[in-house]
Amino acid sequence: MTLEIIKWIGYGTVAYYVVLQVYMFALALLSGYVLRRTYHTRRFGRVNEMLSSQTSPPISILIPAYNEVAGIVDSVRSMSIVGYPRFEIVVTNDGSTDGTLEALIAAFRLEKVRIPYRPDIETARIRAFYRGRGAVDITVIDKENGGRADALNAAINAARYPYVLCTDADVVMDAAALVRGMQRVVEDRERTIGVGGNIRPLNGSRVELGHLISASVPRRMIPRMQVLEYMRTFLASRPGWSAMSALPLVSGAFGIWKRSALLEVGGYKRGHLGEDLDITMRLHRHHRDKGIPYRIVYESSAVLWTEVPDNVRVLRRQRIRWHRGLMTATRDFLPMTFNPRYGALGMVTWAGFFLFEFLAPLLEVTGWVMLPLAYALGALNTETVVLMLLLALGAGLMNSLVALWLDEPYGFYTGPEDTSRLIVIAMIESFGLRQMTVLWRIRAVLGGKRTRHWGQMERKGVANLGARA
Amino acid sequence: MNGIELLRIAVLVVYIVSGLLLSSLIVGKRIHQRRQLAHYRRRAKYLALLSRGLTTPDLRVDLGPRVAEDQAFLDALIDIRTSVIGPESDELATFVGRFGVMEGYARRLRGRLFVTRRLRAAVALAEVADDSFAPVLMDHLGDREPEIRIQAARGLARMHWTPAIDAIVDRFSVENPWVRSRFEDTLLSFGSKATWPLIAYIRVNHRFESPGSAAAIRTLANLGDRDAVTPLIDILGRASDIEIKLAAIETLGVLGVPLAFESLEKMFTAEDWRLRAKAATALAKVGDPRSLPALSSGLIDSNWWVRRNAAQGLSRYPEGIRRLHAAIRSAFPFARDAAAEALADAGEVIAARQRIEEGVPTDEDLELIEFIQSELVVPG
Numbered sequence: 001m002t003l004e005i006i007k008w009i010g011y012g013t014v015a016y017y018v019v020l021q022v023y024m025f026a027l028a029l030l031s032g033y034v035l036r037r038t039y040h041t042r043r044f045g046r047v048n049e050m051l052s053s054q055t056s057p058p059i060s061i062l063i064p065a066y067n068e069v070a071g072i073v074d075s076v077r078s079m080s081i082v083g084y085p086r087f088e089i090v091v092t093n094d095g096s097t098d099g100t101l102e103a104l105i106a107a108f109r110l111e112k113v114r115i116p117y118r119p120d121i122e123t124a125r126i127r128a129f130y131r132g133r134g135a136v137d138i139t140v141i142d143k144e145n146g147g148r149a150d151a152l153n154a155a156i157n158a159a160r161y162p163y164v165l166c167t168d169a170d171v172v173m174d175a176a177a178l179v180r181g182m183q184r185v186v187e188d189r190e191r192t193i194g195v196g197g198n199i200r201p202l203n204g205s206r207v208e209l210g211h212l213i214s215a216s217v218p219r220r221m222i223p224r225m226q227v228l229e230y231m232r233t234f235l236a237s238r239p240g241w242s243a244m245s246a247l248p249l250v251s252g253a254f255g256i257w258k259r260s261a262l263l264e265v266g267g268y269k270r271g272h273l274g275e276d277l278d279i280t281m282r283l284h285r286h287h288r289d290k291g292i293p294y295r296i297v298y299e300s301s302a303v304l305w306t307e308v309p310d311n312v313r314v315l316r317r318q319r320i321r322w323h324r325g326l327m328t329a330t331r332d333f334l335p336m337t338f339n340p341r342y343g344a345l346g347m348v349t350w351a352g353f354f355l356f357e358f359l360a361p362l363l364e365v366t367g368w369v370m371l372p373l374a375y376a377l378g379a380l381n382t383e384t385v386v387l388m389l390l391l392a393l394g395a396g397l398m399n400s401l402v403a404l405w406l407d408e409p410y411g412f413y414t415g416p417e418d419t420s421r422l423i424v425i426a427m428i429e430s431f432g433l434r435q436m437t438v439l440w441r442i443r444a445v446l447g448g449k450r451t452r453h454w455g456q457m458e459r460k461g462v463a464n465l466g467a468r469a
Numbered sequence: 470m471n472g473i474e475l476l477r478i479a480v481l482v483v484y485i486v487s488g489l490l491l492s493s494l495i496v497g498k499r500i501h502q503r504r505q506l507a508h509y510r511r512r513a514k515y516l517a518l519l520s521r522g523l524t525t526p527d528l529r530v531d532l533g534p535r536v537a538e539d540q541a542f543l544d545a546l547i548d549i550r551t552s553v554i555g556p557e558s559d560e561l562a563t564f565v566g567r568f569g570v571m572e573g574y575a576r577r578l579r580g581r582l583f584v585t586r587r588l589r590a591a592v593a594l595a596e597v598a599d600d601s602f603a604p605v606l607m608d609h610l611g612d613r614e615p616e617i618r619i620q621a622a623r624g625l626a627r628m629h630w631t632p633a634i635d636a637i638v639d640r641f642s643v644e645n646p647w648v649r650s651r652f653e654d655t656l657l658s659f660g661s662k663a664t665w666p667l668i669a670y671i672r673v674n675h676r677f678e679s680p681g682s683a684a685a686i687r688t689l690a691n692l693g694d695r696d697a698v699t700p701l702i703d704i705l706g707r708a709s710d711i712e713i714k715l716a717a718i719e720t721l722g723v724l725g726v727p728l729a730f731e732s733l734e735k736m737f738t739a740e741d742w743r744l745r746a747k748a749a750t751a752l753a754k755v756g757d758p759r760s761l762p763a764l765s766s767g768l769i770d771s772n773w774w775v776r777r778n779a780a781q782g783l784s785r786y787p788e789g790i791r792r793l794h795a796a797i798r799s800a801f802p803f804a805r806d807a808a809a810e811a812l813a814d815a816g817e818v819i820a821a822r823q824r825i826e827e828g829v830p831t832d833e834d835l836e837l838i839e840f841i842q843s844e845l846v847v848p849g
Contacts, residue, residue: 054691055650111818114809114841118773126845131813187647387476394483401490408497419498423491
């Protein structure tokens with residue numbers, strides 16, 4: 001009897017894995033269809049006319065910065081040269097202790113000013129405001145430390161324009177990213193409350209004066225694995241979710257939001273480890289519960305490059321934090337899961353998050369334990385175990401290759417070296433790297449004091465990532 | 470079929486698909502790179518040919534029957550089109566027209582299938598075709614593909630084909646916001662010829678069609694034709710829709726005619742704060758000193774945006790700067806902050822600091838800097 005149970009648990013985990021891969025594959029096909037359908041518009045469309053158009057809605061770029069002295073100036077420079085007719089930059093110095101504020105003051109000739117600040121969202125104490133005297137329309141808010149969400153809330157309060165781009169201090173924005181993202185706003189200004197962008201790892205690429213000079217796949221395994229992961233997420237999943245009007249997550253690194261919509265839901269939630277997931281889901285819930293027409297969409301051609309962890313220690317911290325954030329969101333939005341009232345969001349995408357993100361590490365580890373156990377006890381024969389393992393490896397590889405295919409038209413990684421590096425990582429990531437991330441997520445589930453904090457990302461600065469990656 | 474057989478088949482399928490994906494990725498990348506290189510070479514060849522065609526109008530060349538399908542030709546055509554102006558662009562159209570290329574594009578545009586091909590044809594006609602192709606583009610102002618509608622309007626605007634103005638303006642009511650925003654920009658190419666069709670459209674539609682009318686009013690602002698002021702004042706007085714009123718106020722501000730002062734001042738006392746806020750900005754832009762009392766009263770308005778816009782408005786007048794300095798002593802904290810921000814944006818803070826450094830500060834300088842340096846109290 002015990003043997004039978006073990007055997008069926010083994011089968012169950014394999015069946016789960018197959019369903020997961022089928023879901024991913026179907027999503028990738030849908031995403032591929034969406035990307036293909038919009039390709040000709042991206043190729044020939046007159047989006048660039050928006051650059052000189054008075055009809056382009058103005059936007060505030062919000063950058064929270066905590067101990068970002070290594071890259072903040074380059075980042076703001078990259079934002080300041082982005083192609084868009086009307087925008088301002090609002091940086092929140094979230095109680096940095098490393099000289100971030102001083103670096104900003106020196107680089108952008110900031111002057112202490114008073115502005116009519118309206119605390120629509122409560123935040124930690126504001127110490128001062130600064131405005132740039134140079135060509136860059138920049139406002140810096142100096143406040144006491146309160147975390148990323150709190151820093152963003154302060155910037156939302158101070159923003160002067162009806163749309164805000166919430167981003168990070170360790171990013172380089174593609175020159176066309178803002179215009180591409182805002183095109184989705186102009187398409188339907190009444191209903192569009194959020195636009196997510198395509199995030200790509202910057203490690204390994206060359207950046208000069210805030211410009212991305214050349215993109216390449218990093219040599220080191222840890223950032224290289226993340227290049228593939230980001231492709232799977234941003235090219236093989238999100239376009240599909242967006243097409244279903246059920247995008248559950250607009251990434252924190254690039255999220256265009258209607259300011260009034262953010263104020264309606266009280267801004268970002270302080271102390272949440274997945275504040276981007278939380279705000280996206282709260283906006284969905286708010287609008288659907290109240291029956292307000294809205295849309296939150298994804299734009300794959302709005303590209304933003306970000307520094308990703310390049311060593312196991314930092315990556316571990318990041319993944320634990322992400323999973324803790326996901327766990328909190330799963331609890332907060334449990335009534336939306338498999339709830340037909342929320343349409344495709346409740347039944348497909350958020351349900352997918354619950355099944356294939358939240359439960360994945362638990363079920364995967366169960367499989368690791370049960371399959372060898374069933375084999376050792378003679379419940380499964382060698383052929384079955386080998387076939388199951390081959391299926392698991394093959395399905396993962398297939399989905400990674402689909403993502404590589406979808407990346408092809410963007411033309412960022414053109415050299416044979418880049419292609420071979422990506423193919424190699426697609427083949428080997430299931431041998432150790434994937435298991436490592438599953439264990440970190442289990443660690444997040446186990447909890448404890450050390451999993452409840454953001455921790456410190458070790459920044460190299462966007463300009464210094466190419467040489468060492 | 471038992472479980473193990475299913476498993477075997479699943480493994481086989483997965484590896485066959487992966488193998489195909491992998492090989493096609495490697496081969497596809499190689500092919501793509503070669504095609505890209507060939508494209509660049511053909512583009513360079515066409516560029517050289519078109520350049521020679523411009524300088525030697527009688528040049529005898531054979532472009533081949535399928536040149537209209539070649540993306541490299543279109544790219545070269547657009548490259549050269551954007552680098553020539555005036556009579557040269559007509560010569561380019563004539564030279565290209567000799568080969569029947571434009572007829573080829575017109576045929577493709579009329580086709581029903583292959584969106585990319587049709588779009589390419591629309592781009593080509595919009596960029597290069599002479600006005601004998603205007604009727605073709607007119608037919609496609611209502612095309613089912615939004616980007617083709619945009620291209621058709623662009624082409625007609627480039628040709629200055631005035632009969633298209635009414636047709637484009639009429640579509641304001643039916644277009645989606647993206648196409649409408651592109652049409653707004655396109656109409657600017659017609660200059661003041663578009664003013665009266667737009668006014669006529671607004672007069673007819675403002676009572677029942679808000680987005681199109683608001684877009685038409687915004688277009689008038691960008692056209693900058695002051696003939697629109699009197700009709701807009703009339704529309705502002707009669708319209709009931711808030712979006713139309715907001716667009717009219719903004720446009721009257723942009724057009725900057727003192728004639729609009731009284732209407733705008735009236736809006737400054739409106740119940741809806743959005744109208745008051747917009748009116749504050751517009752009053753400042755009109756540049757009539759009669760605005761000063763209204764803008765000064767705006768500093769203590771109940772709405773935050775009105776106060777801010779009124780302060781910014783005051784900073785545009787020398788007398789307004791004096792009033793802003795006075796507002797630094799206001800008992801109302803929001804008025805002080807709004808005034809301080811407007812003074813900073815007007816360069817007064819830098820000037821005050823400089824005068825202090827030079828040892829010749831005024832009382833107002835000292836007051837302003839002292840206020841800025843004082844501890845920040847964020848009201849709850």
